[in-house]
Amino acid sequence: MVRLRVRGAASLVAAFLALVPVGARAQSCGVERWSVKTGTDADAGLINVGATQTNTIATLRSWPAPSPIPANNRVAPYETTVWVLNATLTEFKLETDSDIHLVLQDASGLTMIAEIPSPGCVGASSPLAAGITNARNQFQAVYTPTSSFQTVNVPVRVTGVGMFDFLHGQTGVAPNGIELHPVIDIQFNPGASNTVSASITTPSSNATVASGTAVSFAGSATDSSSSATLGYAWTFGDGGTASGASASHTYTNTGSANATYTVTFTATDNTGASGSATRTVTVTPATSGGGGTTTQILGNPGFETGAASPWVASVSVVDNSTSEPAHSGSWKAWLDGYGSSHTDTLIQQVAIDPTATAAALTFWLHIDTAETSTTAANDTLKVQLRNSSGTVLATLATYSNLNANTGYAQKSFDLTAYKGQTLQVYLVGTENSSNQTSFVVDDFALNVTTSGGGGGSDTTPPxxxxxxxxxxxxxxxxxxxxxxxxxxxxxxxxxxxxxxxxxxxxxxxxxxxxxxxxxxxxxxxxxxxxxxxxxxxxxxxxxxSNSSTMPTDLITNGGFEGGTTGWTGTTADIGSFSGESAHSGSACCWLLGTGSTATETLAQTVTLPSSLASASLSFWIHIDTAETTTTTAYDTLKVQVRNSSGTVLATLAAYSNLNAAAGYVQKAFDLSAYRGQTIQIYFLGSEDSSNQTSFVLDDVSLDVQ
The missing domain is CATH 2.60.40.10 (Immunoglobulins)
Structure with a gap:
């Protein structure tokens, strides 16, 4: 399977989406009346999102179904009104088009369907987008839908827009095909007044831990309703999160040494009641004891930099998609999972100190599969040690589709015998021609203990x-x-x-x-x-020395919220995209990221007053890449000042795949030397023939005073 760069929900061909198997990497979205189902149709402006009308399942089922059903228009008033239903949720399921399918039932046993689309399948222009995201979060805070129907019996108040669907034997379908699609709000046990209290039991007090060390946390919660279902979430102040049905969690902190952050444990029941508790964690450079020092020597062990380095990984292995959750934080390494013949590798070279008294490799592994065999290992992941030339020294373990299970499990191996050697920690995943198996790894650690302080720990500050x-x-x-x-x-x-x-x-x-x-x-x-x-x-x-005169921003539409206004160049790169988020607002400029030979530009012409005292160009940039090199700048973005004829006056900076990192950073440059001149602010991006690098810009300003 080829990973596609997606610049909008509509840019994937519907026929292709329908062929993507469950568990594969690309997100599938719906086809029939999809614009009506998500609020991107021609009549979406007729919906009064701010007004609701309470109704009943029996009344909605009595409405006449339109014939024919329009593809991209709405049938008023049924499909232009936001309806509120009080009903009982009896079943739910995650559909192959990424919708959460709900079966609603009234006191007489009459049923109808309500559906919550995936926010990633909703166009940015939809007036229902925020409500869909809200409903999705509300539901997933209480339940975890899977590809099989789950049976429940819980009162709900559901708010959504009416939509007539084509009849094709759906579970719970009304005879006229009416649904609430999309759902924009869902309340569980409306009117209930449950209370939840939560506490952290482990650690029993504030903790001091070494950077990169795994720490066990445990919480407990009580609910005033014995029938309510509790869900739990952990939030770690260094950026990690975890959620699910377990009140316990083992977390490898990624905080900087000598930093302090807060851990929060939250328990929430299906009425919306919640309680939380906190602990403070202080992160130290290493854990000392017994006359020695233990140091975690792997770089980027949780992949939270958003790039592979210093790992060397196959394209798209380092991943932050929600299709496979990380063990902690947002990023992990996802090998295979394509459902076709494929090999992925993940490699990092390290040197174990010759004075080491202990060396332990650990990581967390999750395996899921579409294979049905209970005897044949069709897809495998080998964990190996290789020398610096790539020769296999040992295969520590081999996992396969037969080891698939829910959740993560921690794996541990003693590497003390390899002290004094330079090793490659080498993972190789091999998948056959059908039925995907995903091997997802996260939160590595290679803890090396040296006697007498050791000689293998880097203690030299920058x-x-x-x-x-x-x-x-x-x-x-x-x-x-x-x-x-x-x-x-x-x-x-x-x-x-x-x-x-x-x-x-x-x-x-x-x-x-x-x-x-x-x-x-x-x-x-x-x-x-x-x-x-x-x-x-x-x-x-x-x-x-501030004067009473406020700075003036000479850039027009620097946040791109006005579309292409003010900008020239590859203006198709401006917009709201499902694959890259804006720094602020909903729009940004996404240059390159195609994974093929390309040159793209963005430019704006401005005139700097001759009387200015200062001029500062600033912008926010996010760079992500599939390049695996740590030394070669294959893809670049140059920030230039050009004159009105296009002649380059200065190249202010050049960024590349080597600068990839999680999140946005702000850059600033002094342009006061160009006072009195008409200049072009010019961004020039070049990408080679393989492995995408995306340069995403937002909030560009040229403040003069």
Missing amino acids: TVSATETGTSGPITFSATASDNVGVTKVEFYVDGALKGTDTAAPYTMGLDSTTLANGSHSLMAKAYDAAGNAGTSSTVTFSV
């Missing part, structure tokens, strides 16, 4: 220096940082307060001077390396 440009209007902070094991992020502190973070060089941050008082201020940059060490810059003193 070197970092900071500079500042500007005294009023937009101020730009810049830093240079280097380290022998690589810099992971730079934080900027003003007067001791954290003001921003950048994860990719060149490290910059923009700040509006009006957020600071006039006078002197201090700037300090702090850099972190891959081993958790932190280095700080010398303190830089700078001055702020």
